[in-house]
Amino acid sequence: MGRRVAVVGIGITRFGRRSDASLSELAFEAGREAIRDAGIEPKDVRFLSVGNVGAWSAEPLPAVLVAEYLGLDNPGSMRVEAACASGSAAIKVAYDAVASGSVDVAMALGVERMNESPTPNVVELIGRAGNYFWEFENFGLTFPGYYAIYATAYMDKYGAREEDIAEVAVKNHYYGSMNPYAQFQRPVKLEEVMSSRYIAWPLKLLECSPITDGAAAAVLASEEVARKLTDSPVWIRGMGYATGTSNLSKRQDFLGLEPAARAARQAYAEAGIDPERPYKQIDVATVHDCFSIAEILAYEDLGFARRGEGYMLLKEHQTYIGGLVPVNLDGGLKAKGHPIGATGVGMAVEAVKQLRRKAEPGRQADIRNGVALTHNVGGTGHYAYVTVYSID
Numbered sequence: 504m505g506r507r508v509a510v511v512g513i514g515i516t517r518f519g520r521r522s523d524a525s526l527s528e529l530a531f532e533a534g535r536e537a538i539r540d541a542g543i544e545p546k547d548v549r550f551l552s553v554g555n556v557g558a559w560s561a562e563p564l565p566a567v568l569v570a571e572y573l574g575l576d577n578p579g580s581m582r583v584e585a586a587c588a589s590g591s592a593a594i595k596v597a598y599d600a601v602a603s604g605s606v607d608v609a610m611a612l613g614v615e616r617m618n619e620s621p622t623p624n625v626v627e628l629i630g631r632a633g634n635y636f637w638e639f640e641n642f643g644l645t646f647p648g649y650y651a652i653y654a655t656a657y658m659d660k661y662g663a664r665e666e667d668i669a670e671v672a673v674k675n676h677y678y679g680s681m682n683p684y685a686q687f688q689r690p691v692k693l694e695e696v697m698s699s700r701y702i703a704w705p706l707k708l709l710e711c712s713p714i715t716d717g718a719a720a721a722v723l724a725s726e727e728v729a730r731k732l733t734d735s736p737v738w739i740r741g742m743g744y745a746t747g748t749s750n751l752s753k754r755q756d757f758l759g760l761e762p763a764a765r766a767a768r769q770a771y772a773e774a775g776i777d778p779e780r781p782y783k784q785i786d787v788a789t790v791h792d793c794f795s796i797a798e799i800l801a802y803e804d805l806g807f808a809r810r811g812e813g814y815m816l817l818k819e820h821q822t823y824i825g826g827l828v829p830v831n832l833d834g835g836l837k838a839k840g841h842p843i844g845a846t847g848v849g850m851a852v853e854a855v856k857q858l859r860r861k862a863e864p865g866r867q868a869d870i871r872n873g874v875a876l877t878h879n880v881g882g883t884g885h886y887a888y889v890t891v892y893s894i895d
Contacts, residue, residue, distance in 0.1 A: 679834020
């Protein structure tokens, strides 16, 4: 395990269509805030990992650019890519640098400026992120189509209806309306979701995450340094990760994301979380709802609900504040936005805010056990990262 590692500083930009800022300016905005929050100087950051997919933007060396813009003193750096889980992968790299003893302070920063390219180009580039030659080139699958396969399989097996799955968007827009950093800050009703146009049946426009620009940053420190900087560090208590098949034809079923379930078991084992009843210890969770069905699969992959019962958990408002385990109180990818390389770091920022009890009014969870979880998926389970944060 190595040394204990804590998050001591966080920063995030407003997510959305950010034509007002370049990639470097977005990174600077989030990184500067995280450095100030940590109470350190830029020179104290000795390693920088930058989550960035970047196929749609002009900068080929974002880690070097970000380090320069932030005024870091020539630290070690690297760009990290794990599709939509790139941000969590960047946190993993920064965590390892500190836990191993290589450095005392590291920064994980995720940044993406997706709107630098036209929407059709971005849709195609994301679609290529499955198995390009087999699925995209031969069958024309894009990511709404991938998750539509999971949605139709789930509905057929378990009897869930379109409106049951659409409830994810209702919940997440409700909490996103209270988050000043969210791309969409307006609640929506179920009827509005159901009447939005189909993108890939049964998934509709308001069930799909948007194309987003944004950045988020987290400063990680060793226990010795963390205790000097703050009396309320947030510890990375457990981290799990797994990889799925590139080719969907090699998967056993489309009723869950098996790598996410494996990552959860690993994170729970490290953190001392009961895998049979994790909701007894976890106060709040932020999960990867790139499409509405993905959040329901996450409930089951994480052990919050039994197979086939995740949609009932949502229907009974058990993933709202006051329920079994509140999920996506920042609006999730659906309402907060999904700047791909920044998403996982943005989840970490949310976990820390919740554990510090600093979330905006109306979306602050009841922190009883001092434990938060993030679940970040790349592709359709091509990558999966589950991280447990705690205040002790």
